[in-house]
Amino acid sequence: MHLTPREWGIVEYLLRHRGQLVHKMDLLQAVWGQAYSKETNYLRVYMSQLRQKLEKDPGHPQYLITELGVGYRMVV
Numbered sequence: 001m002h003l004t005p006r007e008w009g010i011v012e013y014l015l016r017h018r019g020q021l022v023h024k025m026d027l028l029q030a031v032w033g034q035a036y037s038k039e040t041n042y043l044r045v046y047m048s049q050l051r052q053k054l055e056k057d058p059g060h061p062q063y064l065i066t067e068l069g070v071g072y073r074m075v076v
Contacts, residue, residue, distance in 0.1 A: 001053055001054075003050075003053065006031060006032075006046060007046060007049060007050055007053075009030070009031040010027065010031055010043075010046055010047070010050060011050065011054075011074075013027055013030045013031060014027070014064070014072060014073075014074035015074060015076070017074070018074050018075070018076055019073065019074070019075060019076075020073065021067055021070060021071055021072075021073050022071045022072050022073065022074075023070060023071040024040045024043055024070070024071045024072070025037060025040075026071070027043060027071060027072060028040060028042065028043055043072070047064060047066065047072065050064055051064055062075065063075055063076060
């Protein structure tokens with residue numbers, strides 16, 4: 001399976017913090033850089049792409065969990 005550098009950055013960061021709630025801003029800045037603080041829509045797009053690639057049923061994810069309004073959690 002091919003992951004883009006950004007997709008890999010997201011997965012790597014979430015794996016480093018597996019099971020923990022990762023705030024949107026922390027994830028955004030870890031992957032895109034400190035200059036990014038309002039572009040949380042990037043995360044929605046990339047998380048959707050990752051779910052298509054990694055989840056058995058992207059509509060009901062088991063691994064890449066969204067915590068509405070707060071951030072994301074990787075459960076493995």
